[in-house]
Amino acid sequence: MTPQLDAAPDLAAPARFDTLPLDAKLQRAIGDAGYETMTPIQAKAIPIVLEGRDVMGAAQTGTGKTAAFSLPLLQKMLKHENASASPARHPVRALVLAPTRELADQVAVNVKTYAKHSNLRVACVFGGIDIAPQTAELKRGVEVLIATPGRLLDHIQLKNCQLNQVEYVVLDEADRMLDIGFLPDLQRILSFLPKTRQTLLFSATFSPEIKKLAQSYLQDPVLVEVARPNATATNVEQRFYSVADEDKRRLIAQILRQRDIRQAIIFVNSKLGAARLARTFERDGLRTAALHGDKSQDERLKSLAAFKAGEVDLLVATDVAARGLDIADLPAVFNYDVPFNAEDYVHRIGRTGRAGASGIAITLATRDDARLVGDIEKLIKKTITLETAELENDRPRRRRETEEAPAALNEPRPMAAPAAAPAPRPVRSRSSQDPFFDRPYEPDPKAAPVWEDSPAPVSPSAGVNPVSNPVHKPKRRIATLLGGKMPT
């Protein structure tokens, strides 16, 4: 064998975590998690963070940015790990900010996993839930704090935590944290931190304007880019369909069946739209959950957990779910609405195709969406071909009188609408045009219980009829529902 051939595999081999100068406690946790080799963003960013430099890191969705900042940050934190033994006040040493509560929670779960063999105390605070337990935890002292901006400001105001000795700040989804909606809160929070500190910004998307703005929050930063910013993950198949609004639901049903997709997130642009669409899929008997800002935090976390656990097949969500959420092996993402911001498109479809898996992203565009689709094309630098949706079963036959109606239709709908509520919409009149309703109903005895088993009405502020959930009807899995042929 020639020396060249011997050398080649070594050069190509991805760097291993165990080559990093990380404490044995962290190495053990990495090993426990089953991680061996680093992703490109991890291989590049971790040594630079360890050096103490400010970093602006850009890498595609699903390539391990959380570990890229968490591991070196924890390494740096280890010098504080026995602060809990000291009777003095315990200042926060590292702060991680995230734009949504679910993402903050997820980051905290990750950081805690990496920190589990150390004595570091990691806490997470966000709004929508009882503040008292968070206050108690903060007062006992934490070294690493993960937070959403609003609740953190609350805690600052209440003097529940001391941020004047923060050494490390991470902005996860940094471009979002720096955008106009978050910037005032962010600036207030930063005003409580020491000027001398290490700042890390990570995202899959950075616009030129945000990049420039970000410079003012960084000192002599290193730009770590493993892909052109705004690049979509290469392992996600992207398709765009031109379709009328009223056909969108049927097209989704058709694609789910044709491509045998077992689970999907369906993104819509508004909370009301999410609540409504989720309700229609639910009426169709699909195991569906909704995730949007008009739901209680308890419902939001339950929706996400049920989806992650596979107890729910369709998650209808607003952009609250667009960024960062790591749902293992999610096969598909639908954009029921084209997102208003092209960046959000990159993040939405980044929920699939994570950690090297393949995924499919399907965007449904009406004729009014041409400009938004153009924006996406420009951002991701890929040519978009708008396909015309070929709807099967365009004129479904009417069910004959003698034929037994699907059980789903015969079941009494639990419409216990309060007297004040408007009458439920007449869903049945549309049923014969709806492929879903023409499916025979086969209860799946093995189907996992649906989390909504306790009444979880959509928030009235969402403007949806406050009918209680059809909870006692077993939900059908997509596979069961769509497994057979469509009626002709």
Added chain:
DNA sequence: AAAAAAC
């Protein structure tokens, strides 16, 4: 045209 983030 919206969503998110505190009470």
